[in-house]
Amino acid sequence: MPTTAELVALIAEPSESLSIEHKSWLDLSERHSQATLAKAVIALSNHGGGIVVFGMRGDDAVAGLQSLPRPDAIGRYRQDDVNAAVNRFAEPRVHCSLLFARHPNTNVEHAFVVVPGDEHVPVMSRRDHAGVISAQRCYMRKPGPQSEEPFTAQEWRSILDRCVRSGRDDMLEAIRIIVQGRAGVTPDDARLEQVVDFTSRAISRWNELTENLPSDDAGKMPLGRYELTFDLQNVPNVATLANLRDRMAAAGQTRHTGWGPFVTLHREPLTPYARERCIEAWLGAPDVERYQRTPAHCDFWQANLDGQFFLMRGFDEDGVQSRPAGTLFDVTLPIWRVGEAMLYVARFARALDDNASITLRATYRGLGDRTLTSWNGRRAIFDNRRCRDDEAVIQTQASAVEFEENLVEVMHPMLIPLYERFDFFELSAQMVAEELAEMRANRF
Known part of the structure; x- marks a missing residue:
């Protein structure tokens, strides 16, 4: 909903x-x-x-x-x-x-x-x-x-x-209810090296764009953020940036939330632009009249001709006026946000080749001292489960078909290490399945 x-x-x-x-x-x-x-x-x-x-x-x-x-x-x-x-x-x-x-x-x-x-x-x-x-x-x-x-x-x-x-x-x-299966494997070192290198270059570029912003500006996502990096294999090369743009637009036709992955706005300076071998968008530009400019609406993303996608976004929890910023971590949002991004990239990949393989590496920063919660009250969270680590890295590798058709089995084992940071919270496959079903039923 x-x-x-x-x-x-x-x-x-x-x-x-x-x-x-x-x-x-x-x-x-x-x-x-x-x-x-x-x-x-x-x-x-x-x-x-x-x-x-x-x-x-x-x-x-x-x-x-x-x-x-x-x-x-x-x-x-x-x-x-x-x-x-x-x-x-x-x-x-x-x-x-x-x-x-x-x-x-x-x-x-x-x-x-x-x-x-x-x-x-x-x-x-x-x-x-x-x-x-x-x-x-x-x-x-x-x-x-x-x-x-x-x-x-x-x-x-x-x-x-x-x-x-x-x-x-x-x-x-x-x-799935009868047999709780698993899908996805640990990415091999060679692919992870490519992913880490692309992520590092994308973050360096974001640091350039945000260098002159005040330290507490929403565009700097000062209290926390997450980064999603996808790497596609076994797909034909996309020849031009214009073709990449059109294929991304086709993949983005299906939206399960109002602010989905790789958001495209159509007014300067927020509209995506070509830069070297990639398409880039920064939605945190200051002095732009807009309805919302919270950390969760100041995305930075890149997509390149080599089949790599990077998305950085601040936490939704840090833009809720009735809650103190930097203190909460919603129990359902990682399932929704990561799941929607996985489906987006899977649609893009399968349009090129059904045999596409996708590596995903997600990094969560600014987790320290946040408490697990359910900000809309849909889930009962007790015991003030708190995170002591400031950062968590989770990753998986699976086919594009598995991303689309076995999303629960791919996501559940991948997300377990993130949720365990909060005083050993046990993330159930049933909860992942229920939240993904709710998310996939939405259309924007």
């Missing part, structure tokens, strides 16, 4: 994508509005999930999407009303979640309908409403973005492939 910060980002810096649809306020007591919402939800469900954002609409092409207050005639939405409206038209039934968040500037409360994407069959409409939706039609998301019927074989294939994958994930989860 998306966090409040992720929801606020959708209205503070709105940009529509295939998994996000912004709509003006709809009166869900009216059939026309019910049909409009149902069509959007059906299309998003067939896309693999997404979010409908209410109260963001504008006719001014220059100003873009604007925050609009809910009309007095329209009452505050209720989840039962949302699902009743959707399932008047949808077959099979789709159970959506309803969340709310306020715009940071207008203080307008917006509604968010979170659409799941775990159906094993395509979702279709079961009745007509003139000019909006037609019976026995299957809708999908298309560039624009817009919700339309699939017309080509490729469009139908994308819907059916998603349904097959959803069924396969359930089957693998059932097998």
